[in-house]
Amino acid sequence: MVGTSFPAWAALGGDIASVEADQVHMQGTRRVTTAAAYTVHEIQGASGTVVREYVSSEGKVFALAWQGPWLPDMRQLLGTYFDQYAAAIKSQSGGRIGRRPLVIEQPGLAVELAGHSRSFIGRAYIPEQMPSSVGAEAIR
Amino acid sequence: MSPGKLAVFTFLVGLACALSTGCGGSSSHTNAAPNPTNPVAQSGNNVAPISVNSGPAGSYVDGAFVSVTVCIPGTSTCQTISDVLVDTGSTGLRLLSSALTISLVQQNSAAGTPVVECLPFLNTYTWGPVQSADVQIAGEKAGSVPVQVLSDTDFTVPAGCKNLGLTSADTLPALGANGILGVGLFAQDCGSACSLAGSTNPGLYYECPASGCQVIAEGLTQQVQNPVALFASDNNGVIIELPAVSAPAATLTGSLVFGIGTQSNNALGTATVYTPNASGNLTTTYKGASYNTSFIDSGSNGYFFLDSTITGLTDCGSAESGFYCPSSITNISATNQGSNGASGTVNISVANAATLFSQNDSVFSDLGGPAPNMFDFGLPFFFGRNVFTAIEGKSTTGGTGPYWAY
Numbered sequence: 001m002v003g004t005s006f007p008a009w010a011a012l013g014g015d016i017a018s019v020e021a022d023q024v025h026m027q028g029t030r031r032v033t034t035a036a037a038y039t040v041h042e043i044q045g046a047s048g049t050v051v052r053e054y055v056s057s058e059g060k061v062f063a064l065a066w067q068g069p070w071l072p073d074m075r076q077l078l079g080t081y082f083d084q085y086a087a088a089i090k091s092q093s094g095g096r097i098g099r100r101p102l103v104i105e106q107p108g109l110a111v112e113l114a115g116h117s118r119s120f121i122g123r124a125y126i127p128e129q130m131p132s133s134v135g136a137e138a139i140r
Numbered sequence: 141m142s143p144g145k146l147a148v149f150t151f152l153v154g155l156a157c158a159l160s161t162g163c164g165g166s167s168s169h170t171n172a173a174p175n176p177t178n179p180v181a182q183s184g185n186n187v188a189p190i191s192v193n194s195g196p197a198g199s200y201v202d203g204a205f206v207s208v209t210v211c212i213p214g215t216s217t218c219q220t221i222s223d224v225l226v227d228t229g230s231t232g233l234r235l236l237s238s239a240l241t242i243s244l245v246q247q248n249s250a251a252g253t254p255v256v257e258c259l260p261f262l263n264t265y266t267w268g269p270v271q272s273a274d275v276q277i278a279g280e281k282a283g284s285v286p287v288q289v290l291s292d293t294d295f296t297v298p299a300g301c302k303n304l305g306l307t308s309a310d311t312l313p314a315l316g317a318n319g320i321l322g323v324g325l326f327a328q329d330c331g332s333a334c335s336l337a338g339s340t341n342p343g344l345y346y347e348c349p350a351s352g353c354q355v356i357a358e359g360l361t362q363q364v365q366n367p368v369a370l371f372a373s374d375n376n377g378v379i380i381e382l383p384a385v386s387a388p389a390a391t392l393t394g395s396l397v398f399g400i401g402t403q404s405n406n407a408l409g410t411a412t413v414y415t416p417n418a419s420g421n422l423t424t425t426y427k428g429a430s431y432n433t434s435f436i437d438s439g440s441n442g443y444f445f446l447d448s449t450i451t452g453l454t455d456c457g458s459a460e461s462g463f464y465c466p467s468s469i470t471n472i473s474a475t476n477q478g479s480n481g482a483s484g485t486v487n488i489s490v491a492n493a494a495t496l497f498s499q500n501d502s503v504f505s506d507l508g509g510p511a512p513n514m515f516d517f518g519l520p521f522f523f524g525r526n527v528f529t530a531i532e533g534k535s536t537t538g539g540t541g542p543y544w545a546y
Contacts, residue, residue: 027339046339067433069333069419070342071260075303086305089263092461093307097199097316098441099227100518101511102263103462105455113262114444114511116229117322117329119419120260121433123512137449140513 011053011061012081012124018061019043019053025076026051037131038062049120051077054139056131063125063139069118078124084109085124110136178526180381181395181405185279186374190382192392192519194502196223200316201502202441202519204380206396208233208321210244210273213284217242218276223318226380226396227439228529230322231329232364233275234259234266237291238311239318244271247286249347249356256348257288257364258301259329264309266290266320267297270345275367277321280398282370286362290315298353300343320439321367323378323396325420325542326532328363335359369531374399376534377541379406380438384524388501392523400528400545401537411528411545413538414478420542424486424515426450426474433514434476436527436544440518442504443488444511445472455510456493463493463509474515478543486517 011018019041023030026045033040041053049068053061066072075082088104088111101114102122113122123139130136181187188206195203204226210233211218219242221235247255247270255270268291275285290310297308309315322329330344337357345358369375375398382394399406414422417432424434426446434445442463448455451472456465469491477483490508505520521527530541538545 047333047342048340070344071304073300073303074305078305082305089305089307092263093314097195097197097314098201098203099225099229099261099439100263100441100462100509101444101516103455103510105461112510112512114514114516115262115433116420116435116437116440116516117231117259117261117324118326118331119421119433119435121512121514135449136447 011077011079012064013126013129014061014079015059016055018079019055022051022053022076025073037133045072054125056129060129062129062131063123065123065139067121069120071120081109081124081126085111177384178381178524180383181397184397184403184405186398186403186406188278188396188398190226190380190394190396192382192394192503193390195316196318197312197316200441201497202504202507203317203502204382204394204438204519204522205317206277206321208319209276210235210240210242210287211276212242213245213272213274218274221318225317225320225439227320227322227437228324228378228380228527229435229437229439230261230320231324231326231366232322233273233285233287233319233367234290234322234364235287235319236310236312236315237268237289237294240289244273244287244289246271247362251347251349253347253349254295255356255358255362256295256346256353257344258298258346259288259344260304260306261309263306264314265301265304265306266309267292267295267301268310269294270362270364277367277396278398280368280371280374282367282372285367285370286364288364290319295348295353298346300355323366323368323529325416325529327366327369328360330358330363332360334363366531368398369534371398374402374406375531376400376402376536377528377530379526379528380522381526382522382524385503385505385520388496388499389503390501392503400530408528408536408538408545411526411538412482412484413480413543413545414476414482415480415543417479422544423477424474425477426472426515431514434516435514436517436521436529436546438519438522438527440516442507442509442518443490443520444509444516444518445514447510447512453490453508460493460497463507464490465492465494466490467492469506480543486521488520
């Protein structure tokens, strides 16, 4: 993204600037709430999809959750983790066939995606960077 | 035969079968469920046979398939395509390009260039041109229905589709079916969001001149349609009727019935109507917590719900990623509630998926796996239970759609 004013083209694993880049990309509005171990930046995208970005006290995005009628731009949201995510999906596309939720559990990256047409829900997080007091169930 | 006589005839056949043991030849329930408790319609112009089996790629589990006939609009040039997945979790007919031997009519944009769609499912997307077909299933017909022809090679997959990170479902090995028959709650696959240009457009529909594909606004009637909604009659919804399954089986047969309360064989009866919220979801309560993004989906091949922390069900791990592998069969009880206030308890069982898959079977009543913050009641939910799916805006004996009833 040479030539843009955004210092980062990533959200997961990125810093606050990458959250702002996501907001611009989604043409959305942003609301910030604070929990004990992190802050949540909630971006309401123009197409109706809501993305919540979980930022640690060190200023890093360690988790994302999204919900809405359509999938967000995963390349934008996952940033440097996108290739690992796409490769994990590809590696699962053998064996027993059937439509089911996506579950990726790897060192350094967990992604879940479920729902149906017009209603998608998912979350992604870096297990090693989750604050010790925060479980996956908090990412929603 | 009049509908009334048909009902009597069906009843007498059923009675005769119940009183004898010689009905194996006329009944198709040979592999599972000797004592179905839910009635399964066996005949009628609105009844298409369903088979649950391993599918045309031989590797599907808990997939329900029907045959669909498509014709070049207004002609008698037709092709019947078998093994099309019945999916109440999506809308519209999608057929593999590799399964089609006839050329349907390409839909063009206002600029005169081909309209092509990218539709995300869960771990896959479908990409390919929107084309027009006359669609016939059982005795029901709809003319000039926009359908999607699945092909990654006719038009280059654009960045907006690739940026989902999903894999293509456009081949037989990937899809495991010759197509998807989306007969869900909605009349179009996208709805009004896609009909408007600008930042609110989710970017499903493209026009593809030689210079490359660009997102366009696609009008409601041009979008890929629920073909049932366009039938001349029996067009307000569908029933999926499958008998109960007491043990893993290779195949299971049942019926896809068109219409709700339009004929003697599709009455709502004692089924309870559950209306969805604006997102097409129910609220499911489990262990005191409520999950408002739950749904019923014949195209999901198991019960998918919550996670191992909440349920106590062990994940299978990498060998069978995305399924639960409890050490013994585990019973789960949850309560579904519709936006109309209707509620009822659902009891499901989850077995060890790795154990199930070690047999060469394709029909499992107790296959489950995780899904974040929701219950996805997939095909096993339909075994032994007739499930009605009413289409948005359509009048039925149970009220105006959308709703589920069971």
